Amino acid sequence: MTVMTAVLQHSERVGLFHYRIETDLWRALLEMVDRTVTFIALWVDEDEATLLLLYDESPILLSTAVEKRRYYAPSLRFPAAQWHERLARDLWGVEALSARDDRALLDDGCWPLTWPLAREPIPVQGERTSPDHRPGMVPSRTALPGLLGVRYEVVNGRVEQLDVQIAPGHRGVLSQLKGRTVAEALKIISRVNAAGFVAHPLAFTRAVEQAQAQLPTPRERDTRLILLEIERMSVHMFDLAQSARAAGAELLATYSDHMREALAQTCEEHGASRRLTDMVRPLDEGGCAISEIVPLAQAVITVVSVSLPRLIGLHHVYASRLEGLAVLPTEMAWAYGIGGVAGRASGRYVDRRALDIGMRLDALRSSGRHEGCALARNRQRLAEIGDSITLMERILASIGLDDEAQAYPVTDEGVGVAESARGDIWYWVTLQQGKIQKIHIRDPALPLLTVLGDILNGHKPEEIGAALLSLGISTAGVAL
Amino acid sequence: MSSGPSTLLFAFMDAQRWRPRPVPRKRGGMIRLYALETGSCEGCAMEIAALNGSTIPLEGSGFQLVEGPEEADWLLVTGAVTRSSASDLVEAWQAMPAGKSMVAVGACALDGGPFQADYATLGGLEKISRVYRTIPGCPPSPRDIFQALVALADEGFS
Ligand code: SF4
Secondary structure, three states: OOHHHHHHHOOEEOOOOEEEOOHHHHHHHHHOOOOOEEEEEEEEOOOEEEEEEEEOOEEEEEEEEOEOOEEEOHHHOOHHHHHHHHHHHHHHOOEEEOOOOOOOOOOOOOOOEEOOOOOOOEEOOOOOOOOOOOOEEOHHHOOOOOOOEEEEEEEOOEEEEEEEEOHHHOOOHHHHHOOOEHHHHHHHHOOOOHHHOOHHHHHHHHHHHHHHOOOOOHHHHHHHHHHHHHHHHHHHHHHHHHHHHHOOOHHHHHHHHHHHHHHHHHHHHOOOOOOOOOOOOOHHHOOOOOOOHHHHHHHHHHHHHHHHHHHHHHHHHHHHHOOOOOOOOHHHHHHOOOOHHHHHOOOOOOOHHHHOOOOOHHHOOOOOOOOOOHHHHHHHHHHHHHHHHHHHHHHHHOOOOOOOOOOOOOOOEEEEEEEEOOEEEEEEEEEEOOEEEEEEEEOOHHHHHHOHHHHHOOOOHHHHHHHHHHHOOOOHHHHO | OOOOHHHHHHHHHHHHHHOOOOOOOOOOOOEEEEEEEOOOOOHHHHHHHHHOOOOOOOHHHOEEEOOOHHHOOEEEEEOOOEHHHHHHHHHHHHHOOOOOEEEEEOHHHHHOOOOOOOOOEOOOHHHOOOOOEEEOOOOOOHHHHHHHHHHHHHOOOO
16 A cells, blocks of 8 residues: 555545645655655645645645644655745745745745735835845846846856745736636736746636536647647747857757747737737637637648758757756656656656647657756757647647546536646636635746756856756746 | 758858848937846747847847846836836836836736736836836737837937
């Protein structure tokens, strides 16, 4: 019997995949090793701490009570939980006992409230904390489009003790979602992260559909799968262009820019928005906001297929410039559950698309790499663009193919996932009379940010910009 | 796939063919732009990154994206202005030389867009400054941004 089986036997089942356990059992779970379990997320408010785990590839939620604003830190057992613990501390004022790291992450002293999501936030008096004056880059000045700052020491010309700052990007998304209708919430969720204009609302929509016992038609399912692939190609091209430009490979960057622009124009010419914003809609509102997905998919396949071989050829020419930069070791990718291109280029080949209903599995051919550096990530991106073309061709060949999906009973609670270009996005939603009662989001940048210091320490300061761009990091879905 | 000199040659020829034509401006010299993100989905900041790519004739048309506000004429603001980023906005504005201007790029920078004012967010430039012009969109395309910049330059915006 595995540890997890024992835990589930002594738990109270409170939802379809949701179990509640006593504090003693929670502690016992954190002290034992069970390789059938994978950590995805930890969400904590004033009432309970909830782990989202994969148990034999299926998601389960495991909750325990938060008592006197305290709970035992899952980071003891799951190192990837440490940023979740820090986020919960700043927003709800709950303390993870024996946490690996309890520094503030979002609250940098600029808010008028402490613990803003708690039932009784505390008004702030006095001055804000003094800024970190170590060398580095403030969030508004890194090479990334978003707000990610880094502070570090420089020893013998190399970066050491690098800390990551994301506080300026926090905009209060979770508090703004609470109490909204699904349609209202979707408007905000559609702008959680520009690298997931399709993937974020899709993961949310899937969670809501599970909660409300709805199933998309096979055609709607396939329309979503196609939009997700178009977005994947666009984001990969963006990351290719940015990392190539930072490495001085201007011709490769130019090619990627033009392919991405051609993709955007093709979307626009076929009734979609350029970056596929606001395309995913709830089933109650008629589903995806595109009437003819087939001509769009066909046009995208043509546009990308023509230029992809030359993009791959150019990448070979410039390959040496990215080799060995910003290595994510395989063990770290597994220990922290890092997904997306970063994980797959480091030997952790996990792709949630393989479990999507209606997926044409034979199209997901790229098997991943293991070198873990910027070069491996770009190779992976190129391979995945090729797979996206194949996948869209397979879908078009059998669009609307029946599946065996069955709706769960209505529970008003759902977990949804979508594999975005940069990894797996998860939503956990509970509804009350059609409105959002609880919502939690796990963006794939979160585990990557947790280990960013380990990846970047040892580099020269002038390499940091290119290293960040090669990782394709965005903080918008983490800072929220 | 060939990765030799022929790939480079053909790619170079493609790049020449794709090179966007500069847009002649009616007045003024080089305008230096500094882009500042202040908290958002990053969509507009990604479009500014694309604006600085190879599909838009930014430099050929008399604009240059610079790395610091000290060298900038116009400040391009993206994002809903979080309380934590507000000091960066003020510092950037103060660091710019005289004759400076501010442009709100996208719905967030104008009025917060989808992100309302709350404990963390001030809700766009509308709430904190009168000295700015706007480029609407969520997000505006790189071409929208470019055309708006040309129009602002032509009308003598400063
Ligand atoms: S205006 Fe829209 S696209 Fe631009 S940053 Fe705001 S939410 Fe994102």
